[in-house]
Amino acid sequence: MNKHEDERQGAYTGFGEEWRAASLSPTEARRATDWVEARIDRRSMLTGKNRVEDIRDAMWQLEKDGEIIVHRIDERHKPVIARTLYGWEKKIPTTNLWQHKSCGQCGNIPGYPTSVMWLMNELGVAYLDETDQTSCTAWNYHGSGIGNVVSLAAVFLRNFHQAYVSAKAQGLDVGTYFPLVHCGTSFGNYKEMRIFLMHSAELREQVKKILGKLGRLVDGKLLIPEEIVHYSEWLHVMRQRIAERQTIDVSNIRATVHPACHVYKMVPEDVIYDETVLNGDRVAVSTGLMQTLGAQVIDYSTWYDCCGFGFRHIIGEREFTRSFAIDRKIKVAVEEARADVMIGHDTGCITTLDKNQWIGKAVDKVYALPIMADCQFAALALGAHPYKLAQLHWHASPFEQLLEKLGIDWEKAKAEFEAYLEEVKAGRIETLYDPKRAITSGPGYVKPAMLAAAEAGK
Amino acid sequence: MAHAATTIGDPVSSAPPVAYDKLEEIFADIRGHVLYDHELHGCLNCGICTATCPSAQYYDYSPREIVQLLWTENLEGIYDAMQEKIWACAQCYTCAARCPFENSPGGLVMIMREVAIKHGMQSAKDVLRPFSRVLLKVISTGNQLAPNMITRDAFPDWGPDVSKVDAPLNILRKAIPVPTLHTMDTAWVVNLRTSVELYTIWEETGVLDQLETVDENLFDVVSDVMDEKREEYAEWLEEQEAEDA
Numbered sequence: 248m249n250k251h252e253d254e255r256q257g258a259y260t261g262f263g264e265e266w267r268a269a270s271l272s273p274t275e276a277r278r279a280t281d282w283v284e285a286r287i288d289r290r291s292m293l294t295g296k297n298r299v300e301d302i303r304d305a306m307w308q309l310e311k312d313g314e315i316i317v318h319r320i321d322e323r324h325k326p327v328i329a330r331t332l333y334g335w336e337k338k339i340p341t342t343n344l345w346q347h348k349s350c351g352q353c354g355n356i357p358g359y360p361t362s363v364m365w366l367m368n369e370l371g372v373a374y375l376d377e378t379d380q381t382s383c384t385a386w387n388y389h390g391s392g393i394g395n396v397v398s399l400a401a402v403f404l405r406n407f408h409q410a411y412v413s414a415k416a417q418g419l420d421v422g423t424y425f426p427l428v429h430c431g432t433s434f435g436n437y438k439e440m441r442i443f444l445m446h447s448a449e450l451r452e453q454v455k456k457i458l459g460k461l462g463r464l465v466d467g468k469l470l471i472p473e474e475i476v477h478y479s480e481w482l483h484v485m486r487q488r489i490a491e492r493q494t495i496d497v498s499n500i501r502a503t504v505h506p507a508c509h510v511y512k513m514v515p516e517d518v519i520y521d522e523t524v525l526n527g528d529r530v531a532v533s534t535g536l537m538q539t540l541g542a543q544v545i546d547y548s549t550w551y552d553c554c555g556f557g558f559r560h561i562i563g564e565r566e567f568t569r570s571f572a573i574d575r576k577i578k579v580a581v582e583e584a585r586a587d588v589m590i591g592h593d594t595g596c597i598t599t600l601d602k603n604q605w606i607g608k609a610v611d612k613v614y615a616l617p618i619m620a621d622c623q624f625a626a627l628a629l630g631a632h633p634y635k636l637a638q639l640h641w642h643a644s645p646f647e648q649l650l651e652k653l654g655i656d657w658e659k660a661k662a663e664f665e666a667y668l669e670e671v672k673a674g675r676i677e678t679l680y681d682p683k684r685a686i687t688s689g690p691g692y693v694k695p696a697m698l699a700a701a702e703a704g705k
Numbered sequence: 706m707a708h709a710a711t712t713i714g715d716p717v718s719s720a721p722p723v724a725y726d727k728l729e730e731i732f733a734d735i736r737g738h739v740l741y742d743h744e745l746h747g748c749l750n751c752g753i754c755t756a757t758c759p760s761a762q763y764y765d766y767s768p769r770e771i772v773q774l775l776w777t778e779n780l781e782g783i784y785d786a787m788q789e790k791i792w793a794c795a796q797c798y799t800c801a802a803r804c805p806f807e808n809s810p811g812g813l814v815m816i817m818r819e820v821a822i823k824h825g826m827q828s829a830k831d832v833l834r835p836f837s838r839v840l841l842k843v844i845s846t847g848n849q850l851a852p853n854m855i856t857r858d859a860f861p862d863w864g865p866d867v868s869k870v871d872a873p874l875n876i877l878r879k880a881i882p883v884p885t886l887h888t889m890d891t892a893w894v895v896n897l898r899t900s901v902e903l904y905t906i907w908e909e910t911g912v913l914d915q916l917e918t919v920d921e922n923l924f925d926v927v928s929d930v931m932d933e934k935r936e937e938y939a940e941w942l943e944e945q946e947a948e949d950a
Contacts (some may be wrong), residue, residue: 295807348885354850354892357881364883376885378896381847381903389796391836392818392829393919396739398910402847405902435798447739457909461902512802553759553797560795563835565862567763567795575759605864638881640869661870664880668872671880682884689898690941 289332289528292515296333299516305445306471314451316465318411318472324425327484329519337519338474339484340425344374345410349430350382351594358619358638359597360429362626363478364679365636369629370488375417375424376680377687379409385436386595390558400440400450401457407437408463408470416687418698427478431593434477435513441475442514477510479532479592480519482621486539493540494630495653502542502624503586504534505576505600507593508553533592533621540628545584549575555603556595569603577604577614588617588649590624601644617646633657634664635677728780734820735775735783744812748772754800754810766793768800768810775813783817788828791817825918837923844916845930847903848892852878901938904931 271279309315320326324340331337344367352359360376367374384402388394407426414423428434444451451469458464482489511518511530521531524538525546537544555571557564577600580586591597601618623637633639633655639646640661650657670676686692694702735741754768755761761768771791774782794814801809821829833840843849852874857867868877878887885893907913917924 292802294805298807348893350848350850350892352892353886354848354852355855357878357883357886360886361881361883376883378885378894379899380893381895381899382843382849382892384843384847384849386849387839387843389815391833391840392815392822393833393840393915394912395819395910395915398906398912401906401910402903405906409899443740443743446743450739453910457906460905460909463902508797508799512798515802551757551799553795553799555759555795557760557795557797559792559832559836562839563832567760569862570763571759571795602860602863605866606862634870635880636882640877642869643864643866664870665872668870668876668880671876676879676887677882678884679882680884685885685894686896689896689938 289520292332299333301335301516302442302445303473306441306473309445309471313468315469315471318407318422318425318470320425320473321422323423329480329484330521332516332518332520335516337480337517339476339480340427340474341481341485342372342374343424344372344427344481345413345424346374346376347380347406347410347426347428347430347433348376348382349433349594351386351598352429356594356597356601356620356638356641358623358636358641359594361636361638361679362620362622362631363429365626365631366482366485366489366622366629368679369492370485374427374680375413375684375687377409377413377685379413379687379689380406383430383433383436385432386558388436389432390562396440396443396450397453397457399436400444400454403437403440404444404454404458404469404471405461405463407472408458408465411465411470413687416692416694417684418695418701425476426472427476427481429478429594431477431507431510432595434475435509437475438514438517441471444469444471475517477532477592479510479536479621482536482625483519483521483532486536489536489625489629490539490541493628495628495655496541497624497628497653498541498543499652500542500649501545501585501587502537503545503547503580503584503589504529504537504550504621505554505589505591505596506530506533506550507591507596510593533590536621536625537590540625542624545586547579547584547586549579552576554591554596554599556599558595561595561599565603568599569606572599572603573607573612573614576600577607577616578612581614581616586616587652588619588624590619590621592621601642604644615645615648617649618642618644619646627653627655632663633660635667640664723784725780728784731787731820731824732778732780732783734823735816738816738819740812741816744809744816745772745775746808747806748776748808749806751805753803753805754808757799757803759797759799760793760795764790764793766790768794768814771810771813771817772808787817787821787826791821792828792832819915822915822919830919833919837920840916840920841923841927842891844907844912844927845900845934846891846895847900848895850892851888851890852892853889897934897938897941900934904935 310317320338320340323343325342326338326340329337329339348360410424410426412421455469519531520527524531524535534544552575555568560568580589597620604614626637631637647657683693752769758768760766791814796811798811801811839849
């Protein structure tokens with residue numbers, strides 16, 4: 248190669264006289280297209296790397312300037328470092344977690360939070376599930392337009408302030424518990440709000456005024472979390488420890504994963520990617536867990552599509568929601584991937600994909616694909632009761648066949664659960680933690696004896 | 706100012722024409738939104754956003770069109786898009802993740818929805834009518850969904866298996882081993898103080914004004930709930946003070 252050719256190679260533009268037809272055969276063209284489709288999502292996001300700011304730099308600077316205080320992830324939270332889209336480090340706390348629940352999960356898919364907390368019990372992870380929290384209110388905002396950036400940011404920081412101070416109710420130091428966000432929309436929304444807050448002094452001032460009225464400032468400053476952490480990220484860094492406790496072989500299960508839009512498309516730079524998980528071409532959470540548990544993770548052509556939830560659509564325009572869910576997700580997973588299950592990691596997606604299969608019968612689109620969250624599948628793999636703990640009876644999709652394939656006798660389990668319901672009627676209820684811990688202030692709060700004695704002695 | 710007397714009307718609709726001043730006012734509110742410059746940086750009309758958009762497959766909706774209307778300041782087109790098109794967006798943000806200009810068409814749609822509500826557009830009121838149960842729930846409790854909202858009657862198209870175990874809802878809820886979920890009216894037990902704090906946020910951020918604009922009756926109901934809870938909390942505080950004394 249001569250010098251001239253060398254220079255031309257470096258400066259190749261692909262335009263004008265340099266353009267050459269690829270002359271690919273149909274097979275080669277298909278292979279090339281498949282390659283691009285498999286990788287385009289991450290590739291397109293990587294092109295913007297140089298323009299993307301790590302918002303945490305701005306956060307640390309604001310703290311240095313005395314404007315905010317950062318709720319740190321420290322040794323109390325035993326963090327594990329994960330890598331995000333651009334290789335940046337993200338600290339994932341593994342214990343002392345404040346469960347920031349999801350209204351859609353708790354209202355509609357209760358086995359979701361139940362499985363998260365059950366796994367934590369199994370692994371000896373400390374957590375607090377308390378009543379002093381609201382939802383992020385972002386489902387409503389994205390659905391209706393009622394709400395605004397100030398209200399969303401104020402709700403975000405009010406909830407996270409409560410997480411920061413909650414340990415005081417148990418006589419522990421502030422900051423002991425770090426928030427773990429269950430909902431994908433909350434996760435995306437809070438990350439957006441943190442960016443807006445760091446960028447706008449005006450927004451900080453507006454929110455500070457409101458939180459001041461609520462008594463939700465720390466030393467007169469806004470409290471900002473060092474990281475915003477989704478439960479699926481916790482599962483991801485804990486996946487080896489989870490697999491060590493596995494009792495059920497899942498290697499015969501063909502699993503598809505539906506990555507949630509608000510988890511990985513909103514603020515994509517803060518999402519975990521891992522070269523060992525589908526070559527790092529997909530968001531690693533959920534897929535990494537399923538691989539570690541030994542399931543066969545099957546890629547499919549519409550993996551990047553949304554589920555069709557649409558926020559207001561699932562309430563008011565369900566034709567869109569069910570058509571999209573069936574045509575773009577369920578049908579593809581069943582016909583192309585021959586999936587036994589579709590795994591999700593967000594509230595709206597699980598609801599949409601789970602509830603919108605039955606109606607397909609009306610147009611001869613008959614599919615029966617079990618839908619559940621990654622944590623529910625993991626709990627089952629560790630031997631959790633499918634009804635009492637994974638609470639699968641709330642799911643409309645047919646999970647029974649999947650349980651049979653896993654060697655779980657669902658009929659026996661169902662009978663056990665029905666017998667347990669009689670116990671419940673008689674007031675004999677089993678819980679994952681002491682219910683008194685759930686109330687940290689206000690009506691119903693019971694001060695721990697040690698704390699009350701210490702205060703009395705002052 | 707040459708446009709001051711100009712109006713926009715639909716020749717096949719009986720709706721009265723809209724004054725150009727009004728269109729300018731609406732666009733000024735959109736452009737003046739605190740996030741506008743964050744969500745819009747330019748547009749080459751490449752169409753990646755529309756190619757990847759779920760709603761574009763089912764509706765007369767294109768995120769590329771939304772961006773172009775705003776980028777070119779096409780006031781009539783913006784007003785027209787605010788009647789129906791902006792409500793087609795599924796808010797998945799695939800467009801934002803893909804845009805080479807780092808625009809967020811989904812974010813721009815949210816700005817336009819907020820402005821549609823601010824101006825009390827009838828289209829916004831019509832579109833949000835089925836959403837009123839969610840609005841009532843979220844404003845009054847901070848939860849957007851409650852177990853007793855998920856019924857076979859409310860969602861007949863979800864089929865017969867809303868629950869695969871036949872038992873009363875309150876028993877099924879108590880059989881969830883997480884104590885905060887033993888509820889029917891809210892997704893979890895919400896601390897009274899939490900609700901009262903949330904009401905302050907709504908008031909301070911104009912959310913209640915938005916609600917009043919789109920649905921006065923709903924606003925009245927929510928106001929009553931808020932008053933009741935505030936009174937309840939005030940009484941509890943008084944009791945505490947009396948006990949401490």
